[in-house]
Every structure is written in C-alpha cells, then in structure tokens.
Amino acid sequence: MLARASLRHFRHHPWQLLLLLLGITLGVAVVSAIEITTDSARHSFREAQIQLYGRTTHRIVGQTPLSESLYVDLRKHPAGWRSAPVISSVVKDRSGKNLLLQLIGVDPLRERGFRDQLNRLSGSGIGFSGLQANPMVVMARTTAKQLGATLNQPLVLDTANGVQRVTLMGVLDDQGDPRLQQLVLMDIGQAQQILGLQGQISHIDLILSEKEAQAVAQWLPDHVRLEATSTVLSEKAQLANALYFNLQALGLLALVVGLFLVFSSVSFSLSQRRPIFAQLRAIGLTVGELYRYLIVELVIIALIGTVSGVVLGVALAQVLLELMLNTLADLYATSPLELLLLEPVTLSKLLLLGVGGCLLAAWKPCRELARITPVSLQQRFVQETQAIKQSRHLSAYWVPVLSGLALVLLWLDSGLWGAFMAVAALLMSGALLMPAALQGLSRVLERLLIVSGVSLKQPLWLMLVRDNRRNLSRTGIAAMALMIAISATVGIGGMVGSFRDAVQLWLGERLNADLYISQTRILPGVRQPLPELFIAELETLEGVEAVATLRRTRLSVAGRQVHLYASELPVKMRSAYRFVSGNRDVIWQQLQQPDHVLISEPLANRTGLGIGDSLVLSTVAGDQPFIVAGVYYDYGSDSGRIMTRADTFSQHWVEQPYGVSLFLSDSHSPTEIAHIIRQRWGGQWDLSIQHASVLLARSVEVFNRTFVITDVLRLLALVVAFVGILSSLLAIQLERQHEVSLLKALGLNRAELTFLLLGQSLLLGLGAGLVAIPVGELLAWTLTGVVQLRAFGWSIPYQPDLYNWLIALLLSMAAAGLASLYPAWRFARHTGIRRWE
Amino acid sequence: MIRGFYPIVVVVLVFTVIGVAGHRWLFNEPQSAAEFSLTDFLSSENIDIDDGLFKKAEPGYVLRFPQDHIAHPEFRSEWWYINGNLQHRDDAQQRFGFQFTVFRQALRTQKRTQQQATSGWLAPQFYMGHAGLGVFTQNRHLVAERFSRQGPGLAGTSSQPLSVWLENWQLRSENDQDLFPAQLNVGVQHNDAGGSFSYRLRLIPEKPRVYQGDQGYSPKRPEPGFASYYYSYTRLRVEGEIRFDDQTIPVTGAAWYDHEWASNSLASYQSGWDWFSLQLEDGRELMFMVLRSKDESGQADFRQVSLFSQSGERLPLDAGNIALDVLEHWQSESGVIWPSGWNMKIPEYDLDLRILPRQKTQENNLSVRYWEGAVSVEGSHAGQGYVELTGYE
Incomplete structure (x- = not known):
C-alpha cells in the first residue's frame, strides 16, 4: 500500500522523482569521472613504468650513461648476479602520427626473467642472429597498428642521434595488454649503433636478494649507484600525487554539492507527502514500518541514480583522461598509455558512495518524518517553526566549532589532508550560516522597507520579504547548496587566477635575456x-x-x-x-x-x-x-x-x-x-632562436594547458550545482500551487504574482551570492596560501579578484531567477482557483 | 673427435634448415611454448649456412702457438674442452668427474657483418658453455649450460694472458707463453640451468701438447676436404677444490684438454660418434673416435685413433686394428638407450681393456642431449678416462 501510494505520488509529480535522480546522478557522475580518471592515469603511469622494469628488483644507474665495460665486469664477477643490460631512449615516429615511443635495446639472451615481452613474439624468422644482424625492431601489434606500420617495412624514427631507419620485423601479440604498447624493442648492439651510443648502455637491470644487493652495492665503483626498483617506482608515482590529490578534492566537493541536492530533494519530496503519511499513520502504520519503507524507497532511487551517475561518469572520464594525460605529459615529459580503467573496487566504492551518501543525506528527514505524530504531520507551521529553531541551534553550536577547527588545522602543520579538512569545515560553517544569513537579510530589508515607507505604498514588497523568511524550511537547504557551489567556484577561480598571475610574473622575470638559442x-x-x-x-x-x-x-x-x-x-x-x-x-x-x-x-x-x-x-x-x-x-x-x-x-x-x-x-x-x-x-x-617574448608566450601556453583540466572540472562542478539548484528550486516553486491559488483568490494579478515569485527567488539568490563571496574568498585564500604550499611547496601571493565576486552574484541570481521563471509563467497562466488542500 | 662441438652444429643447422621441431627450448622454462628456442635464436637467413663462406681446414698447415690457442673467427665452429677424473685429496675413495666446454659458433663471416658496425655487441660470434660435475659417491650428475654473445668482452678468448671465457666461466693461463699451467674457474648459480656448484682447479701439464690426425689436421669423413684442426694436452695434473651443496672439497686428479676448430658439419649419412679419451696408469694415453654411419646408408663407420707414449710420442696404430664391443646398454629418464660399458682390444699393443662408466647417469640433458661421462679402465691395463656419445635416440 505504501509503495502504491508512493508510485501515485511520483506519477503526479514526475519532475520530483526526476530531479531527485538528477541530483544523485550528477553528483555521482562528477565523483566517478574524477575517481576513474585519476585511477586510470595512475595506473597508466605505473604500467608504463612496469613495462620497462619487468621483474627487475634493482637497477644500476649513473649520472651519465654507463660504460658497457662495467656490465662486462659485472657478468665476469664470480658471484654471477642475474643482470641484463638496457639501452633506453625516447624516440618519435615520423609517420605523421607523432607517437612518442620508448626504444628499448636489450640483449635477447639475457631477457628471460626480466621482461618477458619477447615471449610473445609471433612470426618466425627473427631469431637472435636476425635481430643482431640488422636494425630490426619488434613492437606490440596494437602499437604497429596505431603507427600504420607493416611487417618488413622500414620505419623512420626521430632519435637523439638524428633520423634513423629501422625495419619492423616482428609484432608482439599483446592482446590489448597495455604493458607492451608504445615500446620498440631491438637488439642492444643495433640500438647502440642507431643511437650513436657506442660503448655505452643506459643502465643495468638486476634481480637480486637483499643480501646480493648489498654485495653489488659494495662492488660498484663510486660514480654509479644501485637503486631499488620499488623506490624508483614510488618516486615516479609521487610525481603526480599532488595533482591527483587536488582533483580528488574537487571531486569530493562535487559530491558534497550533490549530496546537498539529494538532501534537499528528499526533504522536499517527504514534506510533500506528509498528508499521505499522516493518514497512513492515523490508520495504524507504525513508526518502524514507515521508516523502513522510506529507506527501501530511497535505496532504490539512490541505486538508479548512482548507476546512471557512474555511466555518465565513465563517459566524462574518457574526456578527462585525455586532458589529464596531456597535462601529465606536458609536466613530466613521459608518454603514458591511454587506458581507461574501471576496476570492481572503484565501482563498488562509487556505488557505496552514491547510495551511502543518499542515505546519509536523507536519514535525518526520514527519521523525523517517521517520528512526528500524525496530527502534527498535517500542520505546516510545526515544520516552519521547527526548521527555524533547528537552524538557529545548528548555527549556534556548529559554526564556531567548525570555524575553530578550520583555524586550528590551518595553524598546525597538518599536511595536505588537514588543509582540505579545513576547507571542508569552512564550507560547512558557511553553509550553516546560510539560513541565519537569509533571515538576517530579510529582516534588514523588511526594516528598510518599513522605515523608508515603501511598505505602505507597495505592500507586495513587504510580502515578498516576509514570505521568503517563512519559506526557509523548504528553500534553506537549496540555498546552502547554491552557496557552496558558488563559493567553491569563487575559491577555485581565485586560486587559479592567483597562480596564473604568479607564474606569469615569474616567467616574465626569469626570461630576461633577449634571445634564447638551442638546437631544435x-x-x-x-x-x-x-x-x-x-x-x-x-x-x-x-x-x-x-x-x-x-x-x-x-x-x-x-x-x-x-x-x-x-x-x-x-x-x-x-x-x-x-x-x-x-x-x-x-x-x-x-x-x-x-x-x-x-x-x-x-x-x-x-x-x-x-x-x-x-x-x-x-x-x-x-x-x-x-x-x-x-x-x-x-x-x-x-x-x-x-x-x-x-x-x-x-x-x-x-x-x-x-x-x-x-x-x-x-x-x-x-x-x-x-x-x-x-x-x-x-x-x-637546426637551431631554434627564440625571442624572450615568444618564449614567454609559449611557456604561458604550456602552463595554461596544465590548467585545462582544472577549468573543466570547475565548470563541471558548477554545472552540477547549477542544474541541481535549478531543479530543487523549480520543484519548490511548482509545489506552491495552493499558495498561488490563495493569492489569486485574494486578487493578485499576473504581473503581481510573477513579481512575487521571481522576487523571492532573486532574493534567495542574492543571499546565497552574498554569503558565497566572503566564504569563497576565504576558500581561495586557503587554497592559494595553504593548500598550494602544502601540495606543491611553492608560495603564491593571493590576489583577490573582484571579477569573481560579480560572477558569484550573477551566477547565484541567475540560477535562482531561472528556477522561478517557468513556475511563474505557469501559475500566471492558470486562472482557476484551487481549493486549499 | 669432432665431439662436443658437432652436436651443436648439427642440431642448429639441421633444425634451422629443415625446421625439425621437438627440440629443447633455450630457456629452462619449457612450460611456455612461446618462448624463444635455440633454433629460433640462431635461425633465419641471417646465419651463413654455406660452408664455402668460411675458411676450411687444409692439410699441411702447421699449427702455431700461442696464437692457435685463441679463437679462429674465420672458421665457423670451435670449442675448448676439458675433462678430468678427480678424487678427494685425503680420501681416494671419494671420486668425482668434471667436464668444461666452451663452444664458439660464428653466425656470419666477419666480412658479411654490417660494414659500419662499431658496436662490440654486433660481433657475429655466439658462445655456449657446458659445465658438468659428477659426484660418484652420491650417484649425482650436476650439469649447467649458458649462452652469450661475444659482445664487448662477455665471452671469447685473449692472448695476454691466454684465456678462454664465457662470462665468469674462465680458463686462464698463468703465463703468456703457453696455455698451461692454467686456472679453471667455473661457478654455476641460480641463473644457470641445473643446480648450483662450482670448481676452482689448477691444471699443470705433465706431458707436452700433442697433435691429432696428421700434425693436427684431423679428417672427419673418408672423402677429402672434411676435417678440423685438433690438438690436445692428454695429461694435466689437477689441484684445487670443488663445491656443491655448500660443501667445499679439496681434490686432485688428472685432466685432458682439447681444442678443435672447423667449418663443416657431419655428412648426412653420419648419425653421431663415440669418443674415448683414456689415460692408462702406465703413462700412455689413447684417443679413439668412431663416427657412426647410419645403418641404411651402407657406409662404413669412420674411425680415428691416436696412442701416445709415456714421453708424448705418437705411437703407430691403425684404427682398423681396434675391436670395440659394447658390453651393456642403459636407458636414461629421457628414454634414450646409451651404450654403457665397452670392451676395447688392440692386439698390436696387447691392450684388452674393459671401459666402465663410473656411474651410468652421466647424460647431459641440455639444448643438445649427449652422454659425457667419466669411466674407469680395467683389464690388461688399469686407467681412467672420459667417454662422449652423441647421436643416440
């Protein structure tokens, strides 16, 4: 019976269900996109490393390429350590695809146990003698296809030793194994020859026990050193950690906004159904039954929303990953493999996050609804007074606590996580201030209207302001979400702006010569x-x-x-x-x-x-x-x-x-x-002679490219917030039918009605925007002065940008205004007077 | 004796050209059929198969030393070989045997190697090493194999000091004038096939260098033009230590050294050979080799023999006057049935020898399967030696 009642409710109010789903979907989509992208990027880099290291536990490296005689001496050492010589160099294919490839020169006789790629060699006729005798290369089938290379055909490569011609003599049956991609394997002697590295090798790979490693380290001459692969791998992994971290923080921000939307949607849909629940309670439904039913309903909705969110997230991730890898390649001059990865762990994490987040967001409204006595359920004023009281309580207790926490975290050396928690605490206390701030705003306006005497001439203005205060229980949460989204935009915008300014200033100073010359x-x-x-x-x-x-x-x-x-x-x-x-x-x-x-x-x-x-x-x-x-x-x-x-x-x-x-x-x-x-x-x-100004422009361009991903994500978070807020406000407005009917009955004409609805929304938007500006600025300051320093180690002077303020106000009012346009138009059109329900 | 080296040439070339499958993989992880095999490695048109491209052994050439101790890259194949019967320094009952071979195989003639090749890695010389250790008190036969390209000094020979090496397996003379006395160091670690064992031996010549065949020109078929250059040190005193299972054992004994190089392979009608190197207690040594012809070929076996006196003189002896009978056969785990025990009669010198393996399990089951084992000599004269059997299936 409960389910049937719900179904009927949602059939009559389809947009409510849709908007609820939209909130979940968008929130989850952004988090999924970021999670999948960072996971994939991390994985891509790791795989790119592993394909080069194989099962190598240690590596002998020097400040310069090693002399091959060191390898010979190592092989002639009585201990007989397991070792393999490697020449490694980045090359670029000249076929026009401009694919960066890793050329690896190995001794095929020594590869067993190190890198087993050669085992997958298909096509006969290329044995050791063939590889050794000619500049032949072997690569993964996928890579060959990417290059459009065919067997037995020459391949022209840009190398550190100029343009070189090799022949593709074999393909590795990679079966999509990314570890083999973008590798060009050839014999070490041929690699020396084409790279002009006679007498030299890049490094020596070893498979050693701890004891053996000590012996090797002792045996090595001073100018070379033994590195454990694990250290090198974690070193490389750390490279992009700060970047991933920032992205994940952005993702969580999006989720918080999303959950706020869920909270507001759920609260609203429940408050809509109060009369039905009241009746059901009156005819004997127990608190527990109602509560359980609500949870089940929510889980179903959350599941649908989360799954579609993940699907949308995967699509987004595809776009993001390319951007991200480009950024990383620009920053770190490596060529990662592009590989979208959706692991079961990630998937379940996302599902848990979506559904769990929804339950968390909806838990409170559900419990309250289930607890209230049937009689009070039917009375609206109870809700209003409750909401106002509650918000005061919340503000009074939590705002100082959260602000204090933020201050302490920023003061202490709490690391990057601490900084992000401070940011979250800041946002939360800002959000909690929202209802009080709106009340305050309304009161101030009310006083102004009364003092100025406008209220006598235009009673509608006063009505607008007071009505706004009265509706807080429904609109408060949407306003909080709006504020969070807007302040996040202001904050991140402020940070990126400051960073850009700092980098441009720095580049301008650094590039103070007249001409820069290098080989192309x-x-x-x-x-x-x-x-x-x-x-x-x-x-x-x-x-x-x-x-x-x-x-x-x-x-x-x-x-x-x-x-x-x-x-x-x-x-x-x-x-x-x-x-x-x-x-x-x-x-x-x-x-x-x-x-x-x-x-x-x-x-x-x-x-x-x-x-x-x-x-x-x-x-x-x-x-x-x-x-x-x-x-x-x-x-x-x-x-x-x-x-x-x-x-x-x-x-x-x-x-x-x-x-x-x-x-x-x-x-x-x-x-x-x-x-x-x-x-x-x-x-x-082939000289490249650059004027300082050109070089500056190019450097700025590279830096800007690294911000593309941040910009995209910011935009994404904003879209989520915008759509979400739009939808929840829309829902609230559309549900005011009975109120509108009353107003019409009282004699309000269309223009007056539109004015009232639109004005209320804009007031809400204004309030959110006004609060978002100081919160956003605080956020920007924290991100610039604390998070950047903790994540990257550089300090950036923070420069507030008034332009961001304007954007904040415009955005919040636009979102709020747009949300009431349709309801206003719709209500104004209806002429019929409806009964008070 | 074209032993040791010929199996490689035969296997490699036969497999290469004809593409016979069913050989052993190069790497000792045969579970992956896709791994490189020896033949994959040495295969393709990049090997000069035509004997004519390489230099050939000609009669009348006078071997020169010390330069002929080191590699002859203008010939296709070459090997340096040592075997020896050992015993515990303080307990003659504890007997051991060792074998050490370094094979060189030219993949191409130097001339046909890339003109501008300046990288040492591109030298077209491929080396294979086999090392064996028999522990007869425990009926154990330890054996290892490894490969390397010549590369920038990974394997090869040198004249100052005279040495032959394959990575850390090394035979190194103590002076530049002659190969012996020399140090032989062999260590087998986890990276080699087989168990871990090693030996460090000093080899001191007790008799002068001797020449096989006609002054070192050693024919391998009745037809002219198929021969190798071949010389030996038939009796080297051994002092040193062997190591296995983390125990080090001081040993003494007697060793035999061969160096042989050539460019041609077995005839299509030849299936393999039985090779004997015997050191009699009276101070004489005997090398006897039978290159077996396949039954269906109708060709007679081809035989070579040389008997050396106490002072190292070559004693006149016709190979046709030797009677060799197999006493027993033994089937190894790999299914091959090997002759195991012989009776050798040389009436001219009143020799009636029973040649018995110190243990039957001395099969070298490597990329090439052959039997290489220490033997004792009984009968009219006592002694010891090594026997090599190839081409059995």
Missing part, C-alpha cells in the same frame, strides 16, 4: 648539446653583451627527481632570480664560492633545507656535499630545482650546454642578431 627539440626531455665552437663564436658577435649557457642534469633528491641547472649567471641574468629570504648581494657573493648552489622554494620546503645547509648530490665521481647559498622562487617544478654556476657544474658533471641566452646591447635589435646567427650557422645546425 624533437623529443621531449632530450636536449642536444650545442657545439662549443658555436658558443665561443657567439661571444665575439658584435652587439652581444653577455652570453649565458644553460646545462642541466637530473638528480635524485629526497626521493624525487630534480633537475640541476647551471649557467655562468652574468650580472644581467641575476635579476631573473628572486629570493625567499636573505640579502641578494650576499647570496650572489656566496654563490661565487666553490660547491655552492641555489635551491628552489619547493625543494627547500620539501627538504627543510635553508641557507647555509648542506645538500648531498650524486656527481660523476660519487656523492658530494654542496652548500645552499639561497632559496629562490620557482614554479617550474614541484619536485624542485637546483641552480649553480657553470664552472661548479663542470667540475662535477659532464653534460654540455644545451641552450644559450644572449643579452644584447641596446643598439642592436634581437631580430637583427637572430638573423645574423641564422645566416651564419643555420645551415649547419
């Missing part, structure tokens, strides 16, 4: 050295005041990969660096001493190092201590960067300059000098 880069992460002679000749060029070369090497510091850069750092270049603390002149003077370095702010924050501290770096000759001369602002890498002088660098590392910055005298234009350089050397080398 074909492969990400691969930088060709510039010939020494060329650099020497540049110095003698007329109009060139100073030349600064740039070298870099990759190091592992505190468990993460960082780049060490080196330059002559001529005086003109120094203005490019701003320091977190200390006197600039002293810092530059300190850096003149041997073995002094500058470290970037994220590195300083991550390691706790400051001026005068010692930092151990692995040089070509083994580990060496360096002294920190200063900490500079840098947004280039959240792992951190190190900067030192060119002569210090050449004492410890071997990399040659890959770039040159030219500082010109005022009498020469960069265009003119660039022309001269291109004329004189352009024929010899």
